[in-house]
Every structure is written in C-alpha cells, then in structure tokens.
Amino acid sequence: MKNHLNEPVTIAVVGSGYVGLVASACFAEIGHSVICVDNDEAKVRTLQTGGIPIHEDYLPELLNQHRGGRLEFTTDLRTAAQTAQAIFIAVGTPQSRTGSADLSFVDAVASEIARSIDSYKVIVEKSTVPVYTNEWIRRVIERNGVPKDLFDVASNPEFLREGTAVVDFLHPDRIVVGAATDRASALLKRIYEPLTSGEYYRGDNRIPGPRGENELPPLLLTSTKAAEIIKHASNAFLATKISFINVVANICEAAGADVEEVAKGIGLDSRIGNKFLRAGVGYGGSCFPKDVAAFRNVAELVGVDFGLLHEVEKINEEQILRFFQKVRSALWTFRGKKIGVLGLAFKGGTDDIRESPAIEIVQKLLSEGCIVSAYDPAAEARTKETIPPGAKMRYVDSPYAAAQDADALLILNDWSEFAELDLAKLHYTLRYPIVIDGRNLYDPATMTEHGFTYLSVGRPGLSQPVDPITVFHEPRKRGRA
Ligand code: UGA
Numbered sequence: 001m002k003n004h005l006n007e008p009v010t011i012a013v014v015g016s017g018y019v020g021l022v023a024s025a026c027f028a029e030i031g032h033s034v035i036c037v038d039n040d041e042a043k044v045r046t047l048q049t050g051g052i053p054i055h056e057d058y059l060p061e062l063l064n065q066h067r068g069g070r071l072e073f074t075t076d077l078r079t080a081a082q083t084a085q086a087i088f089i090a091v092g093t094p095q096s097r098t099g100s101a102d103l104s105f106v107d108a109v110a111s112e113i114a115r116s117i118d119s120y121k122v123i124v125e126k127s128t129v130p131v132y133t134n135e136w137i138r139r140v141i142e143r144n145g146v147p148k149d150l151f152d153v154a155s156n157p158e159f160l161r162e163g164t165a166v167v168d169f170l171h172p173d174r175i176v177v178g179a180a181t182d183r184a185s186a187l188l189k190r191i192y193e194p195l196t197s198g199e200y201y202r203g204d205n206r207i208p209g210p211r212g213e214n215e216l217p218p219l220l221l222t223s224t225k226a227a228e229i230i231k232h233a234s235n236a237f238l239a240t241k242i243s244f245i246n247v248v249a250n251i252c253e254a255a256g257a258d259v260e261e262v263a264k265g266i267g268l269d270s271r272i273g274n275k276f277l278r279a280g281v282g283y284g285g286s287c288f289p290k291d292v293a294a295f296r297n298v299a300e301l302v303g304v305d306f307g308l309l310h311e312v313e314k315i316n317e318e319q320i321l322r323f324f325q326k327v328r329s330a331l332w333t334f335r336g337k338k339i340g341v342l343g344l345a346f347k348g349g350t351d352d353i354r355e356s357p358a359i360e361i362v363q364k365l366l367s368e369g370c371i372v373s374a375y376d377p378a379a380e381a382r383t384k385e386t387i388p389p390g391a392k393m394r395y396v397d398s399p400y401a402a403a404q405d406a407d408a409l410l411i412l413n414d415w416s417e418f419a420e421l422d423l424a425k426l427h428y429t430l431r432y433p434i435v436i437d438g439r440n441l442y443d444p445a446t447m448t449e450h451g452f453t454y455l456s457v458g459r460p461g462l463s464q465p466v467d468p469i470t471v472f473h474e475p476r477k478r479g480r481a
Contacts, residue, residue, distance in 0.1 A: 008032045008070075009191050012084035014077060014109050016043060018054060018165065018286075018352075019126055019158050020090030025059060026169040028066035029207070030194035035080040036073050047073040055351040055378040058166040058207050077109070081116040086187055088156070089113075089137075090126040099293035100301075101130055110137045114144030117151065122184045125155045128231050128291055130298045134178070134224040152184035155224045157231035162285065163349025170200065171209030175219040178227025185221055192219055232298065235291040236309060241276040242283045243315040249279035249458025250322065259458030260440060279458045281412060281438035282319035284346035284355040289316075320357050323438050324364055326455050330434050331408060335369035338431065340406035342399050343413030343439075345379035353382050357438070358412035366392055375402040377415055400429050408434035411441055423450040 009032050013024045016038040024036035038044050046053060050067070052060050063071070074080060081087055091105040106127060113123060123141070125134060138153045155178035160168040175192050179185035194200040198213040211217055222230065248266075249259040259279045267274025283289070292309050299306035331337055346356035353359050356379075365372055366387070373394045376383070380395050387393055396402050399418065403409045403426055411418055419441040427433050427450055435447060437456040447454035 007190065009086060009187065010084045011035070011191065012037060012077075012080040012087045013090055013126075014038075014080075014087065014113075015090035015092070015105075015127070016040075016047060016053075016073070017090065017092060018056070018162060019160065020088070021047075021054065022056065022059065022160055022165040022169055023088060023090060023126060023158065024071060025062035025066065026166060027191070028069075028071040029062050029170065030200050032070065032191065034066075034071045035084060036071065037075065037077045037080045038073070039075055039077070041075055044073045044075050055163075056165050057163065057349070062166065062207075077112050078116040081113045081121070082118065084121065086122045086124055086191060087113055088124045088126045093127045093129055093290075093294075095290045095293055098297065100297040101128070101290070101294040103129065103133060103136070106133065106137065107140060110140040111144055114141040114146050117146060119150070120183075121151050122179075122187045123151055123153045124188070125153070125228070126158055128157065128235070128287070128294075129155075129228060130232065130294055130301075131225050131228040133228060152179065152181050153224065154179040154184045154188055155227035156188060157227055159231075159234065162352055163347065166207060167209040170195065170207050171211035172217045175217055176222060176227050176230050177219060178222045178224040178230075180224055189219060232291055232295040235288055236295045236312070238276050239283055239288040239292050239316070240308065240312050242278075242288075243312040243319075245277045245279050246282060246319045246457075247315055252458040252460075256460045258460055262458075278414075279440060280319075280414075281323045281357040281361070281457070282316040284357045286352060286354040289313075289355045320360055323357075323436075323457070324361060327361075327365075327408070327410065327436050330436060330453065330455055334365065336371070337369075337407045338371045338373065338405060339365055340399075340402035340404070340409040340430070341365075341372055341374040342376075342402055342409065342411045342418045343415060344374055344376035344383045345413055348413050348415035348418070351376075351378035351382050353379050353386065356413075359383065359386060361410070361412060361438075362387060362393075373402045373404065373406060375399055376413070377417065400425060403429045405429075405431045407432050408436055411435065411437040411439055414439045414441060423447070423452075427451055 011027050011032050012035045013020045014037045016036050024034045028034045043053060052063060089106055089109050091109055093101040093103060096102040123137060134153050134155050141151055157176055177185055177188045179188060195217055196219050198216050200206055201212045245263055248262060252259040252262055263277040266272050267277050292313055296306055296309040341362055344358050345351055345353055362372055371392050373396050375396050375398060389395055399421055409430060433451055434453045440456045444454055444459050
C-alpha cells in the first residue's frame with residue numbers, strides 16, 4: 001500500500017498486547033513507521049517470524065503486509081525510544097486487590113523511557129489509566145533528570161472492541177487527544193491526519209468500515225485529565241447500560257414481556273440509542289469489570305460517592321447466578337448430566353476468556369458434577385489452560401458435536417455461527433431438546449415450533465423457569481435420520 005502521508009511519524013509502541021499490537025499495525029497501515037516493543041522475548045520472536053498471538057479480524061493481513069517494512073518488533077526499548085518522535089505506552093494496567101488499577105508496568109516503562117531519551121518526545125498514554133496518571137508519568141520522567149522542555153505527556157485513550165479492534169481503530173467514532181501543549185497536540189494530530197483528513201479512506205486497499213470521505217472521524221482535543229476520565233466514564237457507562245437492560249430483562253421475565261421488544265422501544269429514542277442494550281448473561285472481558293472497579297476506586301479517592309457502579313457490578317454478578325438457576329430449573333439435578341456448551345470466550349469474535357461469564361458457568365457446571373462438551377470457534381486453546389480437558393470436560397469441534405446426546409445445550413456467547421444452527425439437526429442430535437440461550441440468539445416462537453424447550457433471557461413463554469416435571473415428561477419427537 002502506498003504511504004498515506006507526506007510526513008510520516010516514527011512511533012514507538014510499548015506493549016504488544018491487544019491494544020499495543022492493534023495500534024502498531026494500524027499506525028503502520030496509515031503510513032507511519034512503527035517500532036513495537038515488548039520485553040517478552042518469545043512473543044517478540046513470534047511476531048518477528050510471522051506468528052500472531054491473538055484472534056483479531058484483519059490483524060493477520062495488516063501484520064503480514066507491514067512486518068519488515070513500516071512495522072518492526074523489538075525488545076530494545078532504549079533504541080526505540082531514542083528513534084521515535086512519539087512513544088505510546090500500551091502496557092497492561094491489571095486490577096489490584098483493592099480494585100484500583102495496578103500502574104507498576106506504566107511506572108517501569110516511564111522510568112526506562114526517561115533513562116533513554118535525549119531529544120524531544122511526546123509520551124502518550126494509550127493504556128486505560130485513572131485520572132492523574134499523566135501527572136505521575138510526568139513526575140517520574142522529571143525525577144529521572146529529563147528537562148521539562150524535552151518531553152510532553154499526552155493521553156490518547158483507545159475505544160477498541162476485541163474482535164473488531166482493527167476496524168474500530170481505522171474507522172473510529174472519535175479520536176480523543178488530551179494534551180497540555182500545542183507541540184504535543186500538533187504531533188498527535190499529524191499522526192491521525194490520514195484518518196481525520198480522509199486520505200486513508202481514499203486509498204484503494206483500505207480496510208472497509210463505516211467511515212469514508214464523507215464520514216470523517218472527529219478528533220476531540222481535551223485536557224489530559226479529561227481524556228483519562230473520558231475513557232473510564234465511557235466503559236463505565238456502557239457497562240451500566242448492559243446492567244440496566246439486564247435488570248429490565250428480569251422484570252420482563254417476571255411480567256411476561258419480551259425484553260427484545262422493550263430494548264427496541266427504548267433504543268429508538270435517539271437520546272438513548274440502540275447499542276449495548278442486549279440482555280444476556282452479563283458483561284465480561286478484560287475491560288469492563290476492571291474499568292468499572294477502577295473508576296469506582298477513582299471516585300472514592302477523590303471523595304465522590306459513585307454507588308451506582310457498585311450496583312452495576314452487583315447486577316452483573318447476579319445475572320450469571322440467575323442464568324445458572326435457569327439451567328437448574330430446566331434440569332432439576334446436575335450430577336452426571338451431559339451439557340453441551342456453545343461459547344467460551346467472553347463474547348463472540350475473540351479468543352479472549354478473561355472474566356468470561358461462559359467460563360464461570362462451565363466451572364459451576366463441572367463443580368456440580370456435570371459432564372461438559374464445549375465448542376468455541378477460537379477460545380478452546382486458551383480455555384484449556386484454565387480448564388484442562390478430562391473425563392468431565394471435553395472440547396469438540398462443532399456445535400452439533402457439543403449437542404450430541406446432551407441433556408441440554410447452553411449458548412453462552414454470540415459467535416454468529418451459533419445463531420445459524422440447523423434446528424432440525426440440532427433437535428435430533430440432543431438427547432433432550434432443551435436449549436438455554438444466554439444471548440437471546442433465537443426467536444422463542446421458532447424454537448417452540450421446532451419442538452425445543454427454549455429458555456432465554458427476559459422473554460416470555462418458556463423463558464420462564466420451567467416445571468421440570470413437564471419438561472421431562474414431554475414426548476421426544478426426534479428420530480435419527
Ligand atoms: C470494551 C469497549 O466496548 C471498548 O470501547 C473499549 O475500548 C474496550 O472495552 C477496552 O477498554 O479496551 P470489549 O471488552 O472488547 O470492549 O467488548 P464489548 O464488545 O464492549 O463487550 C463487553 C462485554 O459486554 C461482553 O461480555 C459482551 O458480551 C457484553 N455485552 C455487550 C452485553 O452483554 N450486551 C451488550 O449489549 C453489549
């Protein structure tokens with residue numbers, strides 16, 4: 001692909017996790033020279049030799065295209081920091097025991113950058129960090145003897161969703177740049193110019209997405225503190241939306257209404273919007289649970305009562321328990337029951353199982369004595385590290401293999417293939433035609449027509465806790481083809 005920029009920027013990205021790797025590939029894609037740094041030698045070797053450590057749409061194409069050209073991988077932070085004009089910090093900020101973000105990786109990287117630089121640099125926080133982190137990075141660098149005029153610290157939070165991270169990066173709703181000086185904001189504007197000017201969207205080989213020449217992404221310039229808060233507040237708000245609709249779903253279930261209709265009715269109000277109103281087993285992943293806790297912690301530190309976020313977390317935890325109760329109500333007892341499970345990752349489209357509701361449910365099923373046959377298109381390898389295969393836990397390679405002779409099938413994440421099952425085949429594959437859908441992928445009426453006992457979240461009919469006697473005495477209408 002041709003270079004999109006008259007004046008490409010040399011960028012170092014420290015950290016090759018989801019955020020760092022996607023940012024590196026995408027900065028290269030829009031024309032910059034990128035040095036992606038990680039202190040994990042094995043990972044860097046993998047990346048240098050064509051390996052791709054995560055499942056992410058378009059990432060293999062971008063890495064293959066730019067590796068060895070505009071994109072290089074190294075463990076040498078010192079040289080990268082000296083060479084680059086902008087250094088993005090994209091290391092992990094895991095949750096500490098108190099719920100606050102553990103910033104020790106950010107601190108270590110800031111110190112090392114300070115020891116390396118000998119010309120003006122913009123150091124950019126990309127990791128999700130609490131407000132004041134920018135201030136701390138500045139202090140750490142100054143304490144290491146770097147003169148004030150040799151660096152700026154900016155904040156440029158990411159809003160990438162796993163699974164669609166490349167498209168989210170190249171076709172963003174917005175780009176947020178928190179900077180205290182014109183010098184820093186000018187460099188960041190230059191970095192994003194291929195997107196904000198539309199130059200990237202005019203290219204022939206661009207990654208397709210919602211943005212285009214007539215739909216340019218806005219770049220919002222803010223203070224560094226506002227940028228830090230924008231990131232935490234965005235994730236906390238989205239998590240709140242999910243918990244909100246999950247409680248509404250529980251009300252619908254009790255009242256005999258359909259939460260899908262209710263969500264549609266709410267979402268058509270443009271002040272509310274229709275996104276992130278899908279009821280289910282609750283949110284998971286490496287971001288929402290950690291960021292809600294971290295933002296709650298930030299509020300506490302600055303003396304603000306954000307009890308709402310406690311409720312959001314509580315509702316999310318209870319949502320899994322409610323779902324588990326639903327499974328129990330359909331099966332009566334668990335010991336020795338064979339359960340098919342579709343979905344292990346925290347959502348479809350990714351291999352990430354961190355804080356996955358599906359993993360929690362599978363672990364509960366196993367502890368109750370069930371035999372689980374699980375299928376996920378991408379997350380099997382990662383799940384095996386947490387739940388090794390054995391007599392009680394089998395990994396299979398198709399939804400039908402998971403359903404084979406099972407007492408019930410559970411749908412726990414939203415891979416598109418789970419919504420396109422051959423229902424007749426599924427019916428004769430299962431031992432009992434019971435489907436318990438934690439993601440509302442099917443229409444209850446269609447499932448009933450196909451002879452299933454179908455339980456989902458927040459919908460009438462058989463999504464009510466069922467009378468187990470009725471379920472087990474229902475004649476099985478299946479027959480092997
Ligand atoms: C989230 C945010 O959406 C990104 O904007 C942000 O950049 C990212 O965190 C981050 O901070 O790095 P991600 O965790 O990849 O992205 O996944 P989401 O698509 O947001 O889903 C999070 C969880 O909420 C999943 O478990 C998903 O199944 C669940 N969810 C989502 C629902 O239960 N209902 C919905 O309507 C939407």
